[in-house]
Amino acid sequence: MAEDALVIFTPSGKRGRFALGTPVLTAARQLGVDLDSVCGGRGICSKCQITPGYGEFPKHGVTVAADALSEWNAVEDRYKRIRGLLDGRRLGCQAKVMGDVVIDVPPESQVHKQVIRKSATERHIEMDPATRALYVEVEEPDMEEPSGDFERLARALKAQWGIEAIDADLTVLRRLQPVLRKGEWKVTVVLNRGNHDAAHRVLDIFPGFDERPLLGLAVDLGSTTIAAHLCDLRDGRVLASSGLMNPQIRFGEDLMSRVSYAMMNPGGDVEMTRAVREALNTLSGEIAGQAGVAAEAIYEMVLVCNPVMHHLFLGVDPVELGQSPFALAQSSSLSLDTREVDLTALNRNARLYVLPCIAGHVGADCAAVALSEEPQKSKDMVLIVDVGTNAEILLGNEDRVLACSSPTGPAFEGAQISSGQRAAPGAIERVEIDPVTKEPRFRVIGSDLWSDDPGFAAATAVTGITGICGSGIIEAVAEMRLAGLVDAGGLIGGPEQTGTQRCLPYGRTHSYLLHDGRAEGGPKIMVTQGDIRAIQLAKSALYAGARLLMDEIGVEKVDRVTLAGAFGAHISAKHAMVLGMIPDVPMEKVTSAGNAAGTGARIALLNRAARDQIEDVVHHIHKVETAIEPRFQEHFVNANAIPHAVDPFPELRKIVSLPEVSFNTGGSGGEGRGRRRRQEAG
Template identity: 55%
Template structure:
C-alpha cells in the first residue's frame, strides 16, 4: 500500500524483493545490507475482506541481527521494519510510509538551444518505379533499386529482411510511387533500405537518449529539419534494485535472474519514454528511424543485455568499448522495425559513453584553453584537456551528493530544500524549497510550505549548507562542527560526542550532523583528488574553464562548489553549468554522423587514468578533506568571497584528535581507490 499491488510469494521472501517484483518502488541505498534505513515499511494489522486475508505482525519474521543493530544505532520508529531484512511468513498487508517515498524525483534534464548542422545517417528518397514488364522480367524490388540508383545515386543497396515480403504490396498501394528510408552511417558501409512507404512520405524522426543511473532523458528530433519535437525524462526504474551502480552490479551477482531483470527494466523504460515523447510531439513511433544512446558503462552494458559483473571488480573490463551499431527491433524498443541504434564508445571501465557524449558536446579537444569537464554523480566522470592532449578518469564520490548518505538527504523532489543561506552574525538560516520561488523568510512561504511540506535536503542544498556553515564559522576548515557556538544559538545541538546544526525545526526536524559533513568531505575529496591526478598528468597547475555537466551539475552554484573544494580554483565567470551535456552529444551524433566519427577518433586518443592505481591519489584525497583544500590556493575564489582564516580546529567536540582523524582519512582514501 498505497499502490494496491498484490501477489503471492514463498515463505521467507524478503519484503523488499516482493515489492520489487510487483514494481513497487521502495528506496534502498545500501543494496539490502540493512544499513541505510531507507526501505522502511509498516505492517497493517487486521482482517481485509477485500483481499480475504488477515494481516498480522506475527506473519513477518522477527528482527534479525542486522535489523536489531540498525535499530540500536540509528533508531527505528515503533511498528517500522526494514523490508530488506524482514521476510514474509504469512498473509501481509504492507504499507510504504509516505515519509519514505518523498523522493519522487524531479527530473531535471532539459533540451538544448544549439544549432547543429545536419548530416543524419537516414535519408528519405521518393522514387517512381517502372511497372512490371513481361519483356523485362526484373523483380519489383530490383526495379526499386534501379530507380534509387538512377534518381539518388544509391547503388549496391541492402534491404532489411522484414521489408522483402512487403515490397510488392507497398509498391502497388502507392501506384508505383514510394518513399524509401536509406540508412548509411559509415561511408564505407553499404546503404540499407530500412523502411518503405507508399507515395510521398515526409516524416523521419530520431531519438537521442541518455540513460543515467538515476534519470533517463530523451529528445525526439526531426531528422529532416533538426527541430527538437519533444523532450522528456523519467526516473530510471532500476533504482528499485539499487540506488547506485555498484548496488546494481551486486544485485546481478547475487541473483541468477538479476541481469535479465535490470535489462528488461531499462529497455521497458526507454520504450515507455519513447511513447511519451512521440505522444507529446504527435509523432507515430513507426516514423522513428534512428536512435543514439549514451550511458555510463554499467547502464550501457545492461541496456545491451551484457552482464556488468566484470565492471564491478578490477581490472574493470568492458565487454565492448567501441561504438555499437544494432537494430532497434533486437532490443524491442517499439519504434520502426528497421530503425537503427548507435551507441557512442566508452572511454574506460568507469568512464562511459555518457562522458564521450559530454566530451563531444563541450569539445575540450577542439580548443587551445585547458578545459575541465566534470559530470558529478555517484561515480563522477572527469575529462581534462585541450586540442593537444585529453585525459579522463572516474572518481568514486558515492551517493552523498544525491542525499543518500545524508541524515536528512533526499533526491530532488517538491518540498526538498534546494538553496541555503546562513547569517554569519546570528547563525540563522534561510532557504528555498523545490516548488516555491520564495525564501523561507519571505511573506507567503509558510503557506506554500504547508502545501508542499519541507521534507529534506537535496544535492544542491547539501553543497550550499556545508559551504555556508564554513563561511559562517559553524564548521572549521577541517569540517568540525564548533560545539562552543551552542552558547550563542540553540541551532547548535549536541548529538552524542559530536554536534549538529539545526536547519529547520518543524514537524520533521532537518539537521546537518557531523557525519553529514564528513560524508560530503569524503565525496568531494574523491572528486578533487581525481581532478588533481589529471592535472598532474598534463603538467598544469590551473584550468582555464570548468564545465559542470549532468542534472546535478546544472543546479550547483559554482561559487559554493569552489568554497567546498569540489572543483579547483578558476575565474568564477569561467565556471558554467552545461546541463545534460551527454544528451547534447547524443543529439549531435543523431543529427550529424560526422560527429560519430569525431568522437570515435577522439576517444581513441584520450588517455585513461585509473585512480585506483595511482599512488598520489591518497595524498590528494587527504589534502582535499580540508575546506576548500589543505594545500591548494584559491586566489580567484578569495577575490570573490571572504573566506575564513586558516585555523584548523581539533575535534574537541568529542570526535578524535587531529592525528587520529588523519589516519581515518587515509583509510577512506584507500577505500575510495579500491
C-alpha cells in the first residue's frame, strides 16, 4: 500500500507527493499554493475552504477515489450548521490527504486577489441597445371600450414609440395593474428585443418617469479566466470590470481535458455546467457591488466563449466536440431568458444573448474578435491572434477571411509553470536580463518600480514577491534567449556554459534563478527546463496555427499583426517575436487590441445592429481545422526552436542579436567540458 499520495492544486497547477494523513492546508503551504488561513489551522476562520474533485482526470493522469480525503469531521459539521458551507466544499485544515486527489482553491479562499488583465478597451460604440427603458402614457380604462391594461399598454407603445408588438411573462403581468395605477397611467417600461424576436419583451415596469440604473453585462467566458464588463445601457459607459478564474480548471486545464472528464465520469458535464453558472452568478453580484448598484438592475447579458465552454455553459454534453468531425449542437446565435441557464443573480426577467460560433473549434469568442477588429474590411493582410488557453486566430482582408483555433494550453496564463500563478499583486509581470552580467531585474503587479530601483523592497513589502504570471514567464524566457542563457533548441545552459551561477543544476537539467526570497520568508522563483518546454509547446501551437492559415490563403508573410486578449495588452512585440510566437513583421506593425473578445461582446450588448452584422460575417469566414491538417504538425515541430528552426525572422534580427549558443551534445569548448564533469561526477 502506498505511503504517500499525489496532490494537485488548481488553478495554480502546483503538485507534490505527501504522506497520507497530511492536512490539505499543510500541503498547500509547502507547495506555495495561495490558500488563505488566519486561525492557524484550528478550523475557526473558514478561510481555507477547498473543493476536491473526484473521478478520472486524464490531463493529470490520476483517478481520484471517493475516499481520497479523510471523512467529514465534527469541526466541519459544526461550521456548516452554524455558518454554512457550500455543498462539496471542505476545510483545508481539517481534510487530510488519503489518496491521489485534485483540489480546487476557489477565488474567495485565495489570499491574493486576482488582477483581471482583460480590462475594457476604449471604444466608440454607436448606441442602439436591444434593451432600453421607455416612458409611456397609457389610456385609462373605459367601460365604453373594454380592453385589458396590457392591450392598452401595447397600443400606447405603438402610438408613442412605433413598437409593433409586445409580450410579457406572468411576473410582469402580476405587477402591471398596481404599477399603472400608482403611476396614474404614466409608466417607464423596460423592453428587450432579440434579433429574431417578433415582439418586444417587457422585462420590467415602474410607475411614472423612472431613471433608475439600466445595466447590461458583457462576459468573455474563457477556459482559464472569466472577464466581465458592466455597462450602462443608456450611454454605454463601462461602470466596472471584474473577473475570476474559471472553476472548471479543476476538471482539466485545457478544453479537451474537460471533454475527456465528461466522457469518463458520468454526470461530469453536469458538474462543470453547475460550476461555471455558479461562478457567473458570483461574478455578477461582485461586479454590481463594485459599481455600487443592485444586481437586479442588470437586464441583459451578452456572452462570448469557445465552443466547449459554450456547450458546457448551456448544459449541452460536449462529447461531439472531442471527436471528428467536431460537430456543434448549434452554431447560430441564441436569445434566452437567464432563468433557463440558472443565472439568478441578475434581474429575474433578464435576457441572455450568445454570439454565434464559427465552427467546431472556433467559437463565439472568435466571432466577437471579428466583430471588434473587422478583418473583412482590411485592405492589407492582417493576422489577429487572441491568445488564451485555446488561441483563436483570424487571417485575411476584404477578399477573404480564414479562422482556426490552436490548443496553446494554459502556460501563457501562468499555469503549468513551476513558480507560476495567476495575475495578482506580488506576481512578477515584467523581466529584463542583462546580457553581460546575466543578472535579472523585474517588476511585480502592484508596483511601478523595478527590482533594482531604490524603494522597491518597501513598495512590495505588503504583497511580497509571490511567483510569476503569464506575461512574466513569457518575457523571462525571451530574455534568457537574448542573454544567451537558453539556446535555440530551448536548453538552459549550466553555470560554466553561461558564465553565471544563477544557472543551477535542477535534476538532470538546469534552471535559472530569477529571485530567491527565502531569507524574507518568500519563495525561490526559478525558470526551469520544464517551464521552457511548456512555453515552447504553447508558442509552437500558436505559430503553427498562424502558418497554416498563411498556407491556406497563399501568402509567405503578413502585413501586420494584431495581438488581442490579456496577452496582447501586456507583452511587448519584441518578446513575442523573440519567442517566435507570431510571424516576422516590422515591429511597428504589431499592435495591441486589448481584450477584443470582450470589446466584441460590449459592441453586441450596446448595438443591436452589430448582432445582425456578425451573424452575417461568420457565414463568410472559412474555418481551417488544425486537428486534422497534416501540415500543422510540420509547422509545430519547426516552431519549437526559439524563434524558429526554418523561418529566418529578418525583421526581428534588425533590432536584436540572438546569441549563437548551443548547450546540446556536440557543443564545443566550455560546453563540452561542463558535460564531461557532470558525467564524471555521475
